[in-house]
Amino acid sequence: MNILDRLARRIQAEGLGKTIKYLGYAGWDGIKSSLQDAILDLKYSGRLLTGHLPTAYKHLGANDVYHTEYSAMSIIFNQVTITPHDVLVDVGCGKGRVINYWLSQGYTNKIYGLELDPVVAQETAEQFGAWANVTILPGDAIKNLPQDGTVFYLYNPFSREKFYNFESHITKLAHAKTITLVYYRPKSLHVFNNGRWHIRLIDFDQDLGIHQWGRLNKYHKLAILTPVN
Numbered sequence: 001m002n003i004l005d006r007l008a009r010r011i012q013a014e015g016l017g018k019t020i021k022y023l024g025y026a027g028w029d030g031i032k033s034s035l036q037d038a039i040l041d042l043k044y045s046g047r048l049l050t051g052h053l054p055t056a057y058k059h060l061g062a063n064d065v066y067h068t069e070y071s072a073m074s075i076i077f078n079q080v081t082i083t084p085h086d087v088l089v090d091v092g093c094g095k096g097r098v099i100n101y102w103l104s105q106g107y108t109n110k111i112y113g114l115e116l117d118p119v120v121a122q123e124t125a126e127q128f129g130a131w132a133n134v135t136i137l138p139g140d141a142i143k144n145l146p147q148d149g150t151v152f153y154l155y156n157p158f159s160r161e162k163f164y165n166f167e168s169h170i171t172k173l174a175h176a177k178t179i180t181l182v183y184y185r186p187k188s189l190h191v192f193n194n195g196r197w198h199i200r201l202i203d204f205d206q207d208l209g210i211h212q213w214g215r216l217n218k219y220h221k222l223a224i225l226t227p228v229n
């Protein structure tokens with residue numbers, strides 16, 4: 001369905017007045033987000049990190065390179081306590097927006113970005129060259145899981161099959177210390193439903209009272225996982 005058809009349907013379903021209000025809200029939200037994106041991208045990465053990059057590694061279970069919205073990140077990371085001793089890991093860091101967000105919060109913690117695509121990993125490593133606390137590890141995140149990591153962020157990095165593999169590796173790591181998985185848009189959450197994890201599933205609207213206007217469905221669900229001791 002093209003955009004005009006969608007518009008016609010919306011006018012039919014909700015009336016012209018509500019549709020104009022919705023378009024105004026969506027437009028303003030888009031402008032605000034783009035500005036925030038540009039400011040944080042340029043400040044911490046020195047370049048704009050926009051765009052959706054189709055992956056060349058589908059055969060390895062990889063999903064495309066795209067970003068968690070900055071506006072969602074403040075809500076996501078408000079749900080976990082990050083201490084100065086935590087080691088932060090973005091599993092499938094792409095172009096590095098989550099790392100930008102962590103830096104923007106003034107965190108001086110050790111930070112790892114794990115990225116499969118070697119070209120993306122190289123560019124992301126270069127953009128964080130000036131940050132001594134940031135390391136980008138190119139290659140498969142499951143093979144490169146930092147043993148000192150304590151907070152692992154995931155935004156839809158790979159396939160369900162790959163998540164089984166990830167779960168068995170991260171479980172071994174969780175035996176040695178307390179870790180937290182922050183899993184946004186948890187499409188493969190059932191993989192962790194095996195008695196080894198406490199799962200807190202958060203719906204921004206229902207649980208946090210963050211209401212979305214009309215059908216502007218910006219946010220996904222969030223799962224916070226900690227190992228059962």
Ligand SMILES: C[S@@+](CC[C@H](N)C(=O)[O-])C[C@H]1O[C@@H](n2cnc3c(N)ncnc32)[C@H](O)[C@@H]1O
Binds near residue numbers: 154158
């Ligand atoms: C949806 S993007 C998320 C990017 C970033 N974490 C964010 O939230 O803005 C998923 C990223 O995971 C990467 N990826 C997929 N499979 C991977 C793997 N096995 N190891 C490391 N990175 C992987 C993809 O190349 C892509 O950059």
